[in-house]
Amino acid sequence: MAVNDLYRDYLLSWFGTEGEDSDVVLSSRVRLARNFESIPFPNRANQKQLAQVQSLMSSVFSDIETVCGQPFDVVGMEGITEVERNILAEKQLITTRMAKTPEYRSAYISEDRTVSILVNEEDHLRIQCMAPGLNVAGTFAAASKIDDAVEEKLNIAFDEKMGYLTSCPTNLGTGLRASVILHLPGLVYTRNMHNITNIAQQLGISVRGLYGEGSETVGNMFAVSNQLTLGFSEKSLIENLTSAVAEIVAHERRARKAFVAYSKTRLEDAVWRAYGILKYARSLGESEVLELISKVRMGVDMELLHGAPSELFSEILIASRPSYIRNLVGNDNLSDGELDRKRAEMVRRILAGG
Amino acid sequence: MAVNDLYRDYLLSWFGTEGEDSDVVLSSRVRLARNFESIPFPNRANQKQLAQVQSLMSSVFSDIETVCGQPFDVVGMEGITEVERNILAEKQLITTRMAKTPEYRSAYISEDRTVSILVNEEDHLRIQCMAPGLNVAGTFAAASKIDDAVEEKLNIAFDEKMGYLTSCPTNLGTGLRASVILHLPGLVYTRNMHNITNIAQQLGISVRGLYGEGSETVGNMFAVSNQLTLGFSEKSLIENLTSAVAEIVAHERRARKAFVAYSKTRLEDAVWRAYGILKYARSLGESEVLELISKVRMGVDMELLHGAPSELFSEILIASRPSYIRNLVGNDNLSDGELDRKRAEMVRRILAGG
Numbered sequence: 001m002a003v004n005d006l007y008r009d010y011l012l013s014w015f016g017t018e019g020e021d022s023d024v025v026l027s028s029r030v031r032l033a034r035n036f037e038s039i040p041f042p043n044r045a046n047q048k049q050l051a052q053v054q055s056l057m058s059s060v061f062s063d064i065e066t067v068c069g070q071p072f073d074v075v076g077m078e079g080i081t082e083v084e085r086n087i088l089a090e091k092q093l094i095t096t097r098m099a100k101t102p103e104y105r106s107a108y109i110s111e112d113r114t115v116s117i118l119v120n121e122e123d124h125l126r127i128q129c130m131a132p133g134l135n136v137a138g139t140f141a142a143a144s145k146i147d148d149a150v151e152e153k154l155n156i157a158f159d160e161k162m163g164y165l166t167s168c169p170t171n172l173g174t175g176l177r178a179s180v181i182l183h184l185p186g187l188v189y190t191r192n193m194h195n196i197t198n199i200a201q202q203l204g205i206s207v208r209g210l211y212g213e214g215s216e217t218v219g220n221m222f223a224v225s226n227q228l229t230l231g232f233s234e235k236s237l238i239e240n241l242t243s244a245v246a247e248i249v250a251h252e253r254r255a256r257k258a259f260v261a262y263s264k265t266r267l268e269d270a271v272w273r274a275y276g277i278l279k280y281a282r283s284l285g286e287s288e289v290l291e292l293i294s295k296v297r298m299g300v301d302m303e304l305l306h307g308a309p310s311e312l313f314s315e316i317l318i319a320s321r322p323s324y325i326r327n328l329v330g331n332d333n334l335s336d337g338e339l340d341r342k343r344a345e346m347v348r349r350i351l352a353g354g
Numbered sequence: 355m356a357v358n359d360l361y362r363d364y365l366l367s368w369f370g371t372e373g374e375d376s377d378v379v380l381s382s383r384v385r386l387a388r389n390f391e392s393i394p395f396p397n398r399a400n401q402k403q404l405a406q407v408q409s410l411m412s413s414v415f416s417d418i419e420t421v422c423g424q425p426f427d428v429v430g431m432e433g434i435t436e437v438e439r440n441i442l443a444e445k446q447l448i449t450t451r452m453a454k455t456p457e458y459r460s461a462y463i464s465e466d467r468t469v470s471i472l473v474n475e476e477d478h479l480r481i482q483c484m485a486p487g488l489n490v491a492g493t494f495a496a497a498s499k500i501d502d503a504v505e506e507k508l509n510i511a512f513d514e515k516m517g518y519l520t521s522c523p524t525n526l527g528t529g530l531r532a533s534v535i536l537h538l539p540g541l542v543y544t545r546n547m548h549n550i551t552n553i554a555q556q557l558g559i560s561v562r563g564l565y566g567e568g569s570e571t572v573g574n575m576f577a578v579s580n581q582l583t584l585g586f587s588e589k590s591l592i593e594n595l596t597s598a599v600a601e602i603v604a605h606e607r608r609a610r611k612a613f614v615a616y617s618k619t620r621l622e623d624a625v626w627r628a629y630g631i632l633k634y635a636r637s638l639g640e641s642e643v644l645e646l647i648s649k650v651r652m653g654v655d656m657e658l659l660h661g662a663p664s665e666l667f668s669e670i671l672i673a674s675r676p677s678y679i680r681n682l683v684g685n686d687n688l689s690d691g692e693l694d695r696k697r698a699e700m701v702r703r704i705l706a707g708g
Contacts, residue, residue: 265695269636280630282623341619 019133219290271299373487540609573644625653
């Protein structure tokens with residue numbers, strides 16, 4: 001893969017529509033936190049030790065490619081620009097922490113973009129696997145395979161009683177964080193999200209808006225993940241999350257059905273207007289785009305709107321992010337107004353099919 | 355002409371774009387009020403006398419066709435349905451008064467729809483001539499020709515001192531009301547309309563919103579007409595109105611220029627969004643359509659929006675009116691919601707080019 005593509009294309013292979021329950025579940029992700037034995041955690045390690053972590057990882061690079069059955073790019077964070085790092089963060093391939101402090105950090109990114117291994121983030125290794133739709137078990141299996149390949153050659157910090165040792169105590173034990181991104185316009189528009197949030201908490205599940213500042217959620221997309229890791233097996237954590245998500249999906253579908261039963265005309269109108277605005281606006285703010293594509297995607301999923309392939313959803317999601325646009329225009333100092341105009345231009349181009 | 359076309363097509367020949375100053379002036383109209391000698395005004399006349407007025411008019415029917423050089427339809431108001439009358443009123447071919455009380459009333463409508471002679475409205479005759487763009491003198495010439503043809507055969511009530519006698523004293527003298535329809539989004543959006551209204555009053559010119567209830571104006575369209583008729587010659591009334599309109603047109607163009615200089619991006623965006631909503635909405639209220647087509651027309655006239663022929667403006671103006679839609683659907687009792695859905699469907703069809 002040409003590394004440049006990472007910053008210029010708007011591929012989100014983990015965000016398609018072919019997955020299970022993809023009318024509600026946009027993507028699944030599993031992340032395993034791992035640390036090497038006898039080397040301090042990244043926030044305590046000196047430069048030599050951080051470099052040692054990187055070289056240990058290099059030694060298993062080909063093993064990782066082999067178990068994953070595809071080539072990887074090793075992206076050194078110091079070797080790319082801040083805008084490029086921000087694009088990777090916008091694509092959720094790295095964290096914003098890595099984008100902000102690139103020193104001695106790198107990411108192993110698979111050709112199909114479903115695997116991203118972060119080196120020297122909060123932990124020495126964060127193995128992330130993503131898939132479209134509801135597929136937590138599948139992404140866990142993929143991450144475990146990589147973990148096994150690493151552990152076969154290298155010594156990982158593990159305590160018989162505690163389990164995997166991690167930089168932050170909340171990750172102790174399995175080091176597992178499983179999460180899914182849900183699109184919940186039905187629950188939001190029928191004002192039922194707070195019920196979901198309350199019940200989720202009791203189940204040890206965290207629900208937070210994917211986009212938006214503070215408690216404001218934009219675009220009706222939510223990240224749902226396990227809060228606990230210690231004292232549970234990976235299997236039970238994944239089963240717990242999967243069944244909680246299945247519940248939320250059922251609620252969302254009921255909400256959509258009720259919504260369409262009571263106000264189909266209004267809904268249809270809102271969905272098509274959103275499409276019309278995306279297709280013709282000359283200036284679009286980032287939050288507005290999220291709200292609009294949420295409506296269009298809902299319209300596609302509810303079969304109210306035809307002729308708009310739902311892949312557009314993820315393409316627009318990436319193509320409308322600020323760093324992506326800045327990089328494409330080749331100007332880091334775009335004003336907000338210019339950014340909004342360029343964003344509208346990108347969206348129009350995607351909707352025109354090129 | 356098939357009379358049915360009157361109710362089914364959305365032809366407004368007096369509302370095109372080929373006229374003078376048509377970026378601002380949508381249409382010009384002259385109306386002459388005339389009454390026959392020795393017959394009471396319609397509101398005082400008995401049925402026999404009203405019938406007498408109609409038969410007098412019949413006697414000059416062929417003369418009118420000859421001087422106008424085109425065939426006319428005689429539409430008896432009692433012979434058509436209420437919805438059909440309302441459509442004629444929506445097209446400004448008759449008055450709402452005639453639509454409401456059809457007894458003994460009729461309209462002579464020319465094939466090209468630019469001439470409409472109302473029989474037994476407030477006066478025995480109201481000769482109306484319309485043209486696209488700024489052409490008050492031309493429409494006056496056309497109305498005068500018809501007036502001459504009538505007066506050659508029939509005796510019209512005329513007083514040496516007062517001039518033409520009319521039912522309402524405000525029409526005494528010339529019986530002339532000249533008016534133009536102006537599209538003034540620049541003055542509205544830059545909040546300058548009240549200046550125009552004030553100055554117009556001092557010039558004996560009336561300015562009122564074409565659509566909208568009370569002081570609320572919708573769609574930025576205004577009817578500008580002479581307030582006075584008594585004590586002035588036709589020529590001076592028309593010159594006065596024409597020069598006042600030329601002033602307003604100049605102000606409107608300056609306002610548009612200033613607007614585009616200060617906020618071209620915002621304007622362009624608003625214009626294209628309006629187009630996108632018209633093109634895709636599934637439900638459209640009447641006022642909203644007026645606001646949206648005003649923006650689109652402004653965009654076309656200011657060359658911010660390309661690819662939307664400006665004839666659409668008048669087509670949508672007619673096709674979105676309630677009686678027109680009710681008649682087309684063949685249902686007088688459409689609910690507001692159904693009306694809004696049907697309106698959106700009509701607008702989409704027009705924008706799709708058929």
